[in-house]
Amino acid sequence: MNVLVVNCGSSSIKLDLLDPATGVRVKKASVERVGSEGCSFAIDGGDAQALAGADHLAALKAVLPALLGELRVDCVGHRVVHGGERFNAPVRIDDEVEAAIEALVPLAPLHNPGNLSGIRAARAVLPDVPHVAVFDTAFHATLPTRAKTYALPVELATKHGIRRYGFHGPSHQYVANRAAEALGEDIRDLRIITCHLGNGASVTAVEYGRSVETSMGLTPLEGLVMGTRAGDVDAGALLTLMREEGLDADALDKLLNKESGLAGLSGVGNDLRDIEARAAEGDERCRLAIQVFCHRLRKYIGAYAAVLGGVDVIVFTAGIGENSATIRHRVLQRLDFLGARLDEDKNRSARVSQASPTAVISEDHSRTRLMVVATDEAQAIAAESAKLAAAADKVDGGTRIPIAISARHVHLNRQTVALLFGEGAELTPYKPLSQPGQFACEQKVNIIGPKGRIDGLRVLGPVRSQNQVEIARTDEFKLGVDAPVRDSGDTAQSAPITLEGPAGTVQLTEGLICARRHIHMHPDDAARFGVADKDVVEVAVDTDGRDLIFGDVLVRVSPKYALEMHLDTDEANAAEITPDVEGVLAPTHGSVRLLRKRTEFVHG
Ligand code: ADP
DSSP states (O other): OOEEEEEEOSSOEEEEEEOTTTOOEEEEEEEESTTSTTOEEEETTOOOEEOTTOOHHHHHHHHHHHHHTTOOOOEEEEEESOOTTTOSSOEEOOHHHHHHHHHTGGGOTTTHHHHHHHHHHHHHHSTTSOEEEEETTGGGGGOOHHHHOOSSOHHHHHHTTOSOOOOOHHHHHHHHHHHHHHHTOOGGGOEEEEEEESSSEEEEEEETTEEEEESOOSSTTSSSOOSSOOOSOOHHHHHHHHHHHOOOHHHHHHHHHHSSHHHHHHSSOSOHHHHHHHHHTTOHHHHHHHHHHHHHHHHHHHHHHHHHTSOSEEEEEHHHHHHOHHHHHHHHTTOGGGTBOBOHHHHHHOOOOSSSOEEEOBOTTOSBEEEEEOOOHHHHHHHHHHHHHHSOOBOOOOSOEEEEEEOSEEEOOHHHHHHHHOTTOOOOEEEEOSSTTOEEEEEEEEEEOSSOEEEEEEEEESOOSSOEEEOOHHHHHHHTOOOOEEOTTOOTTOEEEEEEETTEEEEEEEEEEEEOOEEEEOHHHHHHHTOOTTOEEEEEEEETTEEEEEEEEEEEEOTTOOSEEEEEHHHHHHTTOOBSSOSTEEEEEEEEEEEEEEOOSTTO
């Protein structure tokens, strides 16, 4: 299979024709200075050929036939920087999607217009193959609200879509998966911090395969020191510059995006190789640039280790991350308190390439593994596009799936049952639940957090090997706790909580979660819908007159399951559905339709 990856910036275009399974390039081309008299293109790194004055459409019309010749293209994958609120997964491009990407231009005025020109031009030149948009922001759709919210007046932020989105998604996702693969571990067991250090730079906390925090925000300006971008700056400093220097929005835009970062600090441009060479010769500004760059990244790594409650792997990638042993050394020294011990020899000798993409640079007994991983954004985009083009992304949505509202409840292990209800106590069934073999118990427990308590949570039977307490988001505030969103059963490193029963109290060090939305299915249902266990789907909730779409819904398939989607009480409230009867898992008058399947690296 050949996938053409189109990465259209404001003034440059990169085209890669590659095999999505291996990343092997069949051919590539680049176009520089699009829209100016100096516009030119080169194929496979050959001589530059003039394209004076060509815009994106003219450039692609000239370059694509020269690049492709007789070669077959099965699918085109487009890098799109900003997917806004709507696009949290790759999507097949049609006129409606194209219009939606255009509507996002105000959120990403520097990036989306170029991406859009590329889409229009490529669709005109290659009308008969599927075109897929892969969004930089999509991987970060799983950021919890607390991580994506700025402390601005809510109404104003909502009106303008101002929140943290995050970027470099395909790269963070790709290197996290590559690192897990190379370590022979399941990404769903790992807490990974990925540091993408290229001209643009960002760092992401990847918790069990999902992005939970990232350094770029509404735009790619926030966070780390970059080639020419400032990263974090006190917004008050910008107000000072506006007042004292008379800078307007355009001037600030240029200052922060083009004249700051390593270039602004060093005074010798944005190329770290030059800056490192001059620093070695004693240039003070270049030394300072390196120190500020590394300090900022160290600070983020420490913060993200706290967000994740520990870290198993730290990954360095992109131009600087893959090539600069000195930057890695400065950032990773004295991290013993995180269990991370850099092996200086391995760090100096680490070489990664697309043929050999991973190197471990930590000491053998380092609890936290340190790695260098070669990123390949074009391959990440190609693989996502190919998957989507191959899969029927629309699933059989004809059959309605009943919803049950899952009130807060607990699952207990044998030892906890004994401590709460007395030695020898058995869980006694109160009524059966819709999932075969499961039952609500006569027993109830109280849960106690640092701020408050909630009494009378129903215990669900039978006993399990692990304790698990499932609450809704609003319960977090009553209790004064932060509970991570998790798949049921996935309680490692979740939040602590105290349980109180008639015979005693038990302090759980972990086990408190907000359950991830999920659908239980029998294998026969899964076959009918065209989905498999651990697929992630979107569903539309059919309530009177309102079509509410829930993304990130996990499919769980087992011969023991009956078809049913579980929402927690907050989600049910959002969808304006109420249980027909009160209960632990109350059936409702609502139902859902499966909309589409989300193809994920995580489970791929
Ligand atoms: P982009 O974000 O433009 O794709 P890259 O990932 O290519 O950027 O990274 C560009 C950065 O990587 C530049 O600052 C460059 O100086 C740096 N870089 C590339 N090779 C080396 C090297 N051998 N040593 C130090 N820095 C390097």
